[in-house]
Amino acid sequence: MENNFSLSETRSVSGENIIELVDVVKCFDDDTVVKKINLSIKKGEFLTILGPSGCGKTTTLRMIAGFEDATSGKILLEGIDVADKKPNERDVNTVFQSYALFPHMDVEKNVSFGLVEKKVRKSEISERVSKMLKLVMLDGMEKRMPDQMSGGQKQRVAIARALINQPKVLLLDEPLGALDLKLRKQMQIELKHLQKSLGITFVFVTHDQEEALTMSDRIVVMNDGTIEQIGTPREIYNHPKTRFVADFIGETNVFEAYLEEAGDGEIQFNMEFGHCRLPISDFNLEEAVYICVRPENLRITADETPNFRIFGLVKEHVFIGSTCKTLISLANGMEVKVTSPQTDALFPAGSTVNIYWKPENGVILHRKADRVYDIIENAVILEG
């Protein structure tokens, strides 16, 4: 996962919360889909709810839209509880996964649907429709029927149909899922630009972590009805707070280790296939931990390294374009992925290598508790 760039890091978002979820629970029959989540969405931000299918992300979005009622908890829109408000009374609009364009209406009628309901003057409607279609680059297509359009075009109609109402929040439910990769990448950037230029709060639901990293101001990672972590794409990627987040976002190597005091008073991480010493203090001895290291942060060398005793056998190199992925098998059979620029001719398949990483690049997580320590924070404490 090299392209963890974000288009949006510089964007300023006001501190005001436009949506707040307070202890929101949603049950379907006996099945609790959303388990007491708390979430504040800031005005003007691009927030992505990211998680595997069935994690409750779409249900959360549908509760904000008003299609589902929360079983318990509160949903506040601009500080006002919207429990009693039907979808048509909420100042939010949705872009549906299936687009849900009205098949019996042409593009113009689809896009103007909301304005007609609001009884906007006819002249103003046609003005706003043509402006909106220009914005999504569909001008001239007013009279097309939905079934005469490509997936990408339908997508734009769906976005235009929602945005023309100038909603306080735009909810997008996996809107790019049905598009091919190239079109999806293009739409990601277009959506991001659209959001920036309009300044409307976007709440975007996806299971595609790359999409989330590319577009979001903040990402909410959900799993099994709970929020695992909320943070900027960089925080989520570089400092995952749970094993799930570390696994789900990008590729990662997870080493299971337990802490032991070495003879000289230093703390040593023992693993099945070796050990290493890392400068941390906040963990208890004998504690079981995970060490998560991204493939691009792992280094291999033929030389001995002072703090790392992890040896492995180079299995194979896989050329993946800009970089080379090297698979190394460790003593216990575990396979480690290392990506690096194309210099791996140095270590042909079959050679024995030593693996190490910079201490600040490894994230250490408690194996049981949710509380998590990040090695950077601890490194700073030690130096101070």
Added chain:
Amino acid sequence: MKKWFSRKLAPIIMVAPTTVWMILFIFIPMIIVLIVSLVRKDTGGGIIYELSGNGYAEMFKIEYLRIILKSLWVALEATVICLALGYPFAFIISKLPKKYINFCVMLIMLPFWINSVIRIYGWDTLLRDEGVLNKLLMSWHIIKHPIVMMKTEGAVLFGLVYELLPFMVLPLYTSISKLDNSMVEASADLGATRPRTFTRVVLPLTMPGIFAGSIQTFIPALGLFYIGDMMGGARYMYIGNLINNQFGSGRNWPLGAALSIFLIVLTLVMMRQYAKVGNLEDMA
């Protein structure tokens, strides 16, 4: 040779029985009806093979025209009532949990397994002056004299609605259950109230079902002569009985045949309209 067989001959062999059946029992009888409508009647019943337009000309006699118009009107009434009853019914069924849907659809189909003439006789037992309902009401002293229910125009309308409601509900159910719920959600999301969502989205998208149901109700409503006979009695004449009579006591085969042709043409025209609306269905 083998290839030729599978490509050319096999399909012909497979459709042959149906084709022969259609020719023998539909196409040829239709041609006979057409011929009969175009010849002269014999006074004792039967026909004389001599070209004549009398069958059609007689249709426009005022007494026959009145019957035709009244039949069209009753059929229309029955269709509208079936639609008004059937639409909410079909809508509710399609929104039920899956396990109840099959049961409800079966309930609708159930009457098809009992001969409809027998079922209409059943109503006669219940509704006639000395029938079960009147006797019950009188024994409870709710009424003194029996209420005349059978042999009225209302009874005919009731019989038609009773008989044809399933033909309305089934196509409606098919159409409504196909309606994607995200359409309804999208409409609400865009600010439409429930009634507005119904008129702007639900109704247009279920129009194919409304058309199909209406045609499937209207056409039989015109032709169900035994309902007119049994529930309306001899006092009320509908196009179905009229045709029936022409081949019996009326002894005017060409008129009966001409009226039949009129019904067939009307049916074909409506089917043609339905086919056009059917294209709409692909979009929904």
